Amino acid sequence: MRRVPCGCGGEGDIWLVLLDLVVCGMFLRNVDHGARSGAWTCREAPQLYHVRQIDAGQGKVVARTSSNYVYFLSGSSWYRLGSTTLKHVSVGPAGIWGVDTSNRVHKYVAGNFVQSSGLSMQQVDAGGDGQIVGITPSSYSTYCLRSSLALAYRAGSLSWSSLSRTMRYYSCGPLYGCWGVDSRSQVYVTQRITPTSCGATGWTQVPGLTMRMVEVGTDGNVFGVTANGSVYQRVGISHARPQGTAWVSVSMCMPISHLSYDLGQLWVVTNSGMLLQCSH
Numbered sequence: 001m002r003r004v005p006c007g008c009g010g011e012g013d014i015w016l017v018l019l020d021l022v023v024c025g026m027f028l029r030n031v032d033h034g035a036r037s038g039a040w041t042c043r044e045a046p047q048l049y050h051v052r053q054i055d056a057g058q059g060k061v062v063a064r065t066s067s068n069y070v071y072f073l074s075g076s077s078w079y080r081l082g083s084t085t086l087k088h089v090s091v092g093p094a095g096i097w098g099v100d101t102s103n104r105v106h107k108y109v110a111g112n113f114v115q116s117s118g119l120s121m122q123q124v125d126a127g128g129d130g131q132i133v134g135i136t137p138s139s140y141s142t143y144c145l146r147s148s149l150a151l152a153y154r155a156g157s158l159s160w161s162s163l164s165r166t167m168r169y170y171s172c173g174p175l176y177g178c179w180g181v182d183s184r185s186q187v188y189v190t191q192r193i194t195p196t197s198c199g200a201t202g203w204t205q206v207p208g209l210t211m212r213m214v215e216v217g218t219d220g221n222v223f224g225v226t227a228n229g230s231v232y233q234r235v236g237i238s239h240a241r242p243q244g245t246a247w248v249s250v251s252m253c254m255p256i257s258h259l260s261y262d263l264g265q266l267w268v269v270t271n272s273g274m275l276l277q278c279s280h
């Protein structure tokens, strides 16, 4: 029997029987998850079917569905962005960027995605202070695109700067640097990354849990997803201690596959493709 790691209304027994994901979504509405998880309250986000990946930054929210189309949230409606299919999308100060299933990098320009030439990337992140970071396929090398190039890019080749580390997942915020997860699911933070030069210093291993992915928000909040789909927030982050002090569990109704945090909203994608919006 599947265990449901959820404080949803304290009706744990019911959940062992009723694993209807939609019901779980409705149940989440306005239900307090309790103090241990920092009292996050989740509800169903504006409905988009078969979500696989989400990114939120600077008030904008983009999502990728199982059809690999990218959608943008406005009010309570989702609008498809362009006609290009992507496997990962990211939004931030340097615009909307993504990679397709052939690992080509795209930027959203004048209402559609423009494919760049230059290095292939399996994931890019636009959350930094104007710079873009990326991970190459198979070798998992990390690269950075300087803010001047990223902001002005509209067509042609991209000139990436190498970042000396290999990572499986990489996410940047403008405040406290970038967070990455390596092939052993160990978490790292770069204490400083200079957007104009892509200089990165002070890779620090974050002790504690291993993660499948870690995302850092615009305000420096950091959330991670473990291999079993549990969600944790990294607490105690400051300029003096960018790696923070501890992982605190954020209780979820269902196993989570992806998440993103921006401006007080935690967006989580369940393994079944449902999108939840949590705040506290």
Ligand SMILES: *[C@@H]1O[C@H](CO)[C@@H](O)[C@H](O)[C@H]1NC(C)=O
Binding pocket: 003, 005, 209, 210, 226, 227, 228, 229, 230
């Ligand atoms: C998931 O893994 C974490 C450690 O990574 C563990 O503390 C937690 O109990 C696990 N949750 C489930 C539902 O197995």
